[in-house]
Amino acid sequence: MSLSYLLEQTLNGVTLGGLYALLALGYTLVYGILLMINFAHSELFMLGGYVGLGVLKLLSDPATVKATGLGFLEPIQAFFMSGTVGFVALLVATFGISAIVVGILGMVIERFAYRPLRHAPRLAPLISAIGVSIFLQNAVLLWIDSKQLPYTRADGSAFVTAQTAFTIGTVHVSTMQVFIVVTSLVLLALLDTFVSKTRIGRAMRATSQDGEAAGLMGVNINSVIALAFFIGPALGAVAGVFNGMYYGSVKFNMGFVPGIKSFTAAVIGGIGNLRGAMLGGFLLGIIESLASGFVSNAYRDVIAFVVLILVLIFRPGGLLGEAVAEKV
Amino acid sequence: MSNTVLSVENVHTFYGQIEALKGISLYVDSGEIVTLIGANGAGKSTTLNTISGLLSPKAGSIKLFDEVISGLPVHKVTAKGVVQVPEGRRIFPRMTVEENLNMGAFLRNKDAAGIKESMGRVFDLFPRLKERRTQKGGTLSGGEQQMLAMGRGIMAKPKLLMLDEPSMGLAPVVVETIFETIEKLNQEGTTILLVEQNAAMALSVAHRGYVLEVGSIALEGLGTELLHNEQVRKTYLGES
CATH class of the missing domain: 3.40.50.300 (P-loop containing nucleotide triphosphate hydrolases)
Incomplete structure (x- = not known):
């Protein structure tokens, strides 16, 4: 039990926490506005991983060009595979396209699976969400592959090679970890600023506090909800691409466990509270890593959910959640 | 007309x-x-x-x-x-008084000077709100919340x-x-x-x-x- 081992596990935890935080925001954003748990969110995370893989293959895997006959991609690939500028552009394109595609899909799902049920009993959209989740999983299973796909080019080389960025004592910090942590922190900060400082962000908060009153202020509630259903899934897609790169593969059912964990993170932080979701994500990631490092890997999930239960017992509203008095 | x-x-x-x-x-x-x-x-x-x-x-x-x-x-x-100040005040409880008033002017986004002027007018009508401008709406008394709700309506011109x-x-x-x-x-x-x-x-x-x-x-x-x-x-x- 050396200090460097502790440091290593914490670092792994922070990395995992970044993923959880990105994913947890999607749950909390939607819950905050519609009081609904979007069970399809974990599938949007999964799809993010697949879209990202597709983009990476099209933009930087020569074998894909040969196999698909999309010859016009060759010069584009040459650009993306040359030097640092190309590499950065490749990453931006991958994350950007995946986020936009999945974000739009999130809006489509809201429009057709949830909006018609807006005034139905609260159970109805929940069931609809489970339906969407099952549909998306099976669509990928059927139309793409039932096996896991490696997050590499056809020749087996990784798109982003795992290098050691720097070392602290004897602890090696990989570029991937730095990349994940920095990107998630930047995205979280951007979202936080957007929601707390801008006019549209203020409209989102108003809608989550009292939708009808926000409508009376001239806020178009449907647009605000659609925006929440773009931002949440877009962040989830970024997490999905990270997940694929970090663990090296994607699979149709890869969303399930991270989905439940991030939902747990959102509840620990106080569901509906954005900063709570971020805090909960990092906390859960760190606790899980430490648990698997110092107790037993088999018990990591047990410990994660024990934390959830403890939080629910002692602070039912979550760490940053406010105790809301029941309205009469 | x-x-x-x-x-x-x-x-x-x-x-x-x-x-x-x-x-x-x-x-x-x-x-x-x-x-x-x-x-x-x-x-x-x-x-x-x-x-x-x-x-x-x-x-x-x-x-x-x-x-x-x-x-x-x-x-x-x-x-x-046509601006309605709803029954039961319906202010935004986790926003400050100032943010609540800004929400009232949500549709006047191109008119920063006008918004400032309206806010001054609201504070003239309800000096209490000015004292509490950085306080969260939910912490106000019932009367203050009603003032805030009306102020929010006035902000919409x-x-x-x-x-x-x-x-x-x-x-x-x-x-x-x-x-x-x-x-x-x-x-x-x-x-x-x-x-x-x-x-x-x-x-x-x-x-x-x-x-x-x-x-x-x-x-x-x-x-x-x-x-x-x-x-x-x-x-x-x-x-x-």
């Missing part, structure tokens, strides 16, 4: 199968305070909610000046200048300001402040449609009034007329 700001003609509104408004007609002229009084469940709030677009009428028409606004969604009605039960649940002293402010706003040129249970207070500030009974208009007249009407005195002013 006529100086009728709002005209409601033969409006029917349903909650499912229940007909809550059974053909209501009323109008509000520019510069007036018009009040709508009536018992619980008479349809006062339903009338306001139908005008503001929270509810959509099954029949009849609602016009702002000469433009039909019935059937528009609530945010579009607000954009036209309404062509018609609709107030739903502004005196509800407030101490008599505060009710007086609220009604003084309503009169002051009106003298400064705001057209007001006021829904109240406190019929005596409402009729004393209103130019004209309508009495609602189970979804229909039972009586209408000048404020002072209604105030001295025997039936009104018996039913709504608690005299025997």
Whole structure:
């Protein structure tokens, strides 16, 4: 039990926490506005991983060009595979396209699976969400592959090679970890600023506090909800691409466990509270890593959910959640 | 152009199968305070909610000046200048007083100078809000919340300001402040449609009034007329 081992596990935890935080925001954003748990969110995370893989293959895997006959991609690939500028552009394109595609899909799902049920009993959209989740999983299973796909080019080389960025004592910090942590922190900060400082962000908060009153202020509630259903899934897609790169593969059912964990993170932080979701994500990631490092890997999930239960017992509203008095 | 700001003609509104408004007609002229009084469940709030677009009428028409606004969604009605201060205040509890007021001016996003001016005006009307400008809405007292709700309405620069039960649940002293402010706003040129249970207070500030009974208009007249009407005195002013 050396200090460097502790440091290593914490670092792994922070990395995992970044993923959880990105994913947890999607749950909390939607819950905050519609009081609904979007069970399809974990599938949007999964799809993010697949879209990202597709983009990476099209933009930087020569074998894909040969196999698909999309010859016009060759010069584009040459650009993306040359030097640092190309590499950065490749990453931006991958994350950007995946986020936009999945974000739009999130809006489509809201429009057709949830909006018609807006005034139905609260159970109805929940069931609809489970339906969407099952549909998306099976669509990928059927139309793409039932096996896991490696997050590499056809020749087996990784798109982003795992290098050691720097070392602290004897602890090696990989570029991937730095990349994940920095990107998630930047995205979280951007979202936080957007929601707390801008006019549209203020409209989102108003809608989550009292939708009808926000409508009376001239806020178009449907647009605000659609925006929440773009931002949440877009962040989830970024997490999905990270997940694929970090663990090296994607699979149709890869969303399930991270989905439940991030939902747990959102509840620990106080569901509906954005900063709570971020805090909960990092906390859960760190606790899980430490648990698997110092107790037993088999018990990591047990410990994660024990934390959830403890939080629910002692602070039912979550760490940053406010105790809301029941309205009469 | 006529100086009728709002005209409601033969409006029917349903909650499912229940007909809550059974053909209501009323109008509000520019510069007036018009009040709508009536018992619980008479349809006062339903009338306001139908005008503001929270509810959509099954029949009849609602016009702002000469433009039909019935059937528009609530945010579009607000954009036209019909602003409702809802029953029960409905301020945003986890936003500061200042943020709440800014939300009132949500649609005036290109008019930073005008927003600042309006905020100054709200703070002149309600100095208490200025003291509490950085405080969260949910921590204010009931009276302060009502002031904030009205301030939020003023921030929208309404062509018609609709107030739903502004005196509800407030101490008599505060009710007086609220009604003084309503009169002051009106003298400064705001057209007001006021829904109240406190019929005596409402009729004393209103130019004209309508009495609602189970979804229909039972009586209408000048404020002072209604105030001295025997039936009104018996039913709504608690005299025997």
